[in-house]
Amino acid sequence: MEKMSRVTTALSSNTISGKTMFCHLDAPANAISVCRDASQVVVAGRNIFKIYTIEEEQFVEKLNLRVGRKPSLNFSCADVMWHQMEENLLATAATNGAVVTWNLGKPSRNKQDQLFTEHKRTVNKVCFHPTEVYMLLSGSQDGLMKCFDLRKKESVSTFSGQSESVRDVQFSMKDFTFAASFENGNVQLWDIRRPDRYERMFTAHTGPVFCCDWHPDDRGWLATGGRDKMVKVWDMTTNRAKEIYCVQTIASVARVKWRPEKRFHLATCSMMVDHNIYVWDIRRPFIPFATFEEHKDVTTGIVWRHQHDPDFLLSGSKDSTLYQHMFKDATRPVDKANPEGLCFGLMGDLAFAAKESLINSDTNRKPYAGGDRRNPLFFFKKTDPTEQFAHVSSALTIYETDFDSNHMDWFVSTAQRYLLSGKPFAELCDHNAKVARELKRPQVSTTWTMLRIMFSDPANLPAAGLNHSLSKLGSLPLMNSLKDSGLGTESRLERSKGDNRQDNIHLEAGNSHISNNNEENEETEGSDGPAECMFGDAELDDDDLYSMDHENQAEEQEYTLPQEGFQLRHEIVDNPSAPEHFQQDKADSPHVSGNEAEVPCLTPIESFSLISISQPLFTHHLPASFFCPIVREMLSYYAEQGDVQMAVSVLIVLGEKIRKEIDDLTQEHWYMSYIDMLQRFELWNVSNEVIKLSTCSAITCLNQTSTTLHINCSNCKRPMSSKGWMCDRCHQCASICAVCHHVVKGLFVWCQGCSHGGHLEHIMNWLKSSAHCPAGCGHLCEYT
Known part of the structure; x- marks a missing residue:
């Protein structure tokens, strides 16, 4: 307590004063650093390296460190650090891979003190140890970290994270530990005294980690920021790094700095x-x-x-x-945010949050009196104007229910069982429709079946299969969709056959299907549904359709019509005459005009249980682009409902048939959303397959970014530089089985902790009875 009192007294006697101010620089800045007594600041960049004095009213340029007639890349700085113990000592990280120290106490114009050129690529970060004066750490784009002793002319330690580029390094305030962040999303903790292996490594972000910073007071807290637009705070005092806070920003995080005393x-x-x-x-x-x-x-x-x-x-x-x-x-920003809140009371009251100015402007509102429950008013306590930036707490509450409908088991099962490639288009649609039907998702099952009918070759659609599919679908969704897409707006569909003959098929614009002259059918005629009906929620399940199928068959037995209108013939002559009873039935229909009754009917005619459509409707060669607008609306519908799984699956299965109809940005958004959901459910294989099969160029490259395989020799523990399995250092084969001591020529499994391994079967059998490494190194291996 006595020591803290002295520190507080010293600070209060040397209070920093000033105001918000700025100055123009000669060039863009890449990094800045401030000296220990906060009186000077150094600004470094590709074309600037200056020191400014911080006065109460302005910045004053004190020293320009870019001297000399010849331009040198040593002055092109990516980072700069001012030593917090030696006021004349600076260090810079150059874009040519050099680490340079500067001594401001030198009498000459050139203040460069030492030059280290051991890095081969851009050095992204330099950092002085907080208590060891001569210890300097650097992190480079070449994936290496080096520790320099300023009393020597070269580095004393090299740390290889065997990972992607090092973006930031920061010494801990309490000991010889430092943290390093990498472009592959990992963060490693090292002991400066042990350069052979890191102490801990964990994945902090889904993309590159650009920055990290140790908390000045809670020295076990480490803040990291990355390309995924998140700032995460980790508790490093536990055995495993534990995420304790997470802040979502709106852009990639380049720098993060803890605020002093807060x-x-x-x-x-x-x-x-x-x-x-x-x-x-x-x-x-x-x-x-x-x-x-x-x-x-x-x-x-x-x-x-x-x-x-x-x-x-x-x-x-x-x-x-x-x-x-x-x-x-x-x-x-809190002052500009609108208050939001809504709550229903037990007595039927409604409470809401609003700005006081809006409610006071309501002249019709009665003043609130004690005991009056009709117009209650509640306002926040007015803030004290003398209190700067008072902390206001907020909370996010999520309510979960135990209803089975809210479980995501169907999502996992669908992702695992769907087939997206490897079979003909029709088989893929049939398989996925069957999967959706078994998972009790009739709407999705219907969609897959309709896609097969739309985009399959008509010659490959057997009549029996078509009859079965349409009887499952029902009449309204199919005909409403065809009508809204253009077929139903015309009074007839013309099909040319030969040179001088046209056969006409008549579909009434207001009729959903061809009438069977049935009273029950008359009740449903004239019903118009939206185009989305084809892909909307199915109102009939398979059992209902099955019962309706048999009821209609029973009703059809009352007619004198045979099962087939007439026998199929190998050749149809011009202007065939239809059977008398069929013409009579058609002429008697109240929805058919006299002229239409005289038009001969096409053959063959197929009778369906719920729909009557002539076969030429589907044998007519419609281009694939005819159905694309409908499918595009369907995909948008599913995506808006939150089912990006269906949208992405259809995109992959249809491929080029639908790809050009949807802009690349929308496709990328769907793919990223689906891949994120798959990875949240730890469906890594499915996620990888979706990335590989995607038709979006921005997605297919995801599997190729930040992918590096580093192989160490299991004997000498050093990296394998050659492409073969023979170590060029110890001349031992790296693929020796630790159990049978033979060379592994097939599948090889190894422990990431001790690098020993062998045949998969041998290692699995060994670990069933023993937890220790079969090579005898004493490591506790685990097969997962």
């Missing part, structure tokens, strides 16, 4: 699109705590001016400006 506050800036700087309260991740909106281009560097002062933030940007932001001048 345990739950951190600042972020974006890598692209968004120019603002946000200060978040991680306990309320739905809306920023404060926002700085001064920059006109992307913010590239942020740093709090003093490690014990939460009121001043410095930032550099691509708009070639350097800003000092005063926290009290920040905007509060």
Whole structure:
């Protein structure tokens, strides 16, 4: 307590003063850093490397470190760090792979002190140890991290994460631990004294991790930010890294910095699109705590001016400006947000949240009196104007029910059982329709069947199969869809056969199907349904359709008509005459005009249980593009209902038949949504298959990004540089089975902890009786 009192007294006696101000730079800034006493700031970029003095009213340029007649890439800085113990010591990370230290105490104009050129690609980050003066750490695009002792001319340790490029490295405040973030989404923890292997590794984000920062007070907390637009706070004190907070931003996170003296506050800036700087309260991740909106281009560097002062933030940007932001001048997004809330009471009352100004403007509203339940008013307590940025808590409540309809078992079963490739189109549709029917999803099953009918070759559709399919579908959905798509708007469908003859088939515009001159059928005639009826919720299940099928068959037995209108013939002569009883029945129909009754009927005629359509309706060669508008509306309908699984499955199965009808951005959105759901259910194989079969170029490349395989020798534990299985260092075969000691020529399984392995069968049998590695290294292996 006595020590803390001294620190507080020292700080209060040296209070930092100033205001929100800025200055124009000569070029865009890539990074900034501030000295220990917060009086100077260094700005570094590709074409700028300057030191500015921070005065109360303005920035004053003090020193330009880019000197010399010949331009040098050593001055092209990707990052800069000012030592917090040595006020004259700076370090920069150059885009040519150099790590440079600068001594501001040198009497000459050129302040360059030491040059390290061990990295082969751009160095993304440099970091001084908080207590060890001569220890400098770097992280590079070549995937390596190097520790330099400034008293020597070369690095003393090299850390290989065997992963993608290193984007950030940060020393912990308490010991020799440092964290490194990588482009493949991983974060590794290393002990600076053990360069052979990292202590811990975990996947923090779904894309590259651009930044990380240790909490200055809760030293077990590590904040990370990445391309997935998220900032996550991890508790590193447990055996496994535990995510304790998550903030969703609107753009990729390029920088993250904890706010001094505020345990739950951190600042972020974006890598692209968004120019603002946000200060978040991680306990309320739905809306920023404060926002700085001064920059006109992307913010590239942020740093709090003093490690014990939460009121001043410095930032550099691509708009070639350097800003000092005063926290009290920040905007509060909460003030601009509309209050939202709605709740029903037990007595039938309705409570809602609204701005006081809106309710006071209602002149017809009666004043609220005590005991009057008709017009109650509730308002938030007015904030104290002297209190800056008071914390307002918010909560998100999700209610779950136990109804079976809300379970997602059908989604998993459908994803696992669907066939998307490998068989003819008709078989794929039939199989998927059967899967949907077994999962009690009649609407989806009907959709697959209709797709088979629409896009299959008519020659491959047997009459019996067509009859069965249409009897399952019912008459209304099919005919309403055909009518709305253009078939029903014409009074007749013409089909040419020969040179001088046309046979006409008549479909009435207001009629859903051809009448059977039945009283029950007359009640359904003239009903018009929307085009979506074909893909809408099926009102009849299979049992209802089956019973209707038999009822109609029983009713048809009362007619004198045979099962077939007449026998099929091998050749149809011109102008055939229809049977008398058929012409008479047709002429007696109240919906057929006299002229139409005189037109001869086409043969053969197929009688269906629920629909009567001549076979030429489907043997007529309609182009695939004829049905594309209907299918496009159907896919949009499913996507809007949240069933992207159906939308993506149909996209893959139809392929080029429908691809051009839907814009690439919509397809990419559907694919990404479906792949995200599959990965949430841990359906990795299905997700990989969807990516591989996708017709969208932006999706097919997902399997090829950040994919690297590193192989270590199981004998000497060093990376295998050659392409074969023989280690060029110890000259041992890396694929020796630890159980039978023979070379594994087929499937090889190995432990990621000790690198030993062997034949799959041998390892499985060994681990059934023993948990220790069969190679005798003492590692506890586990087969999962």
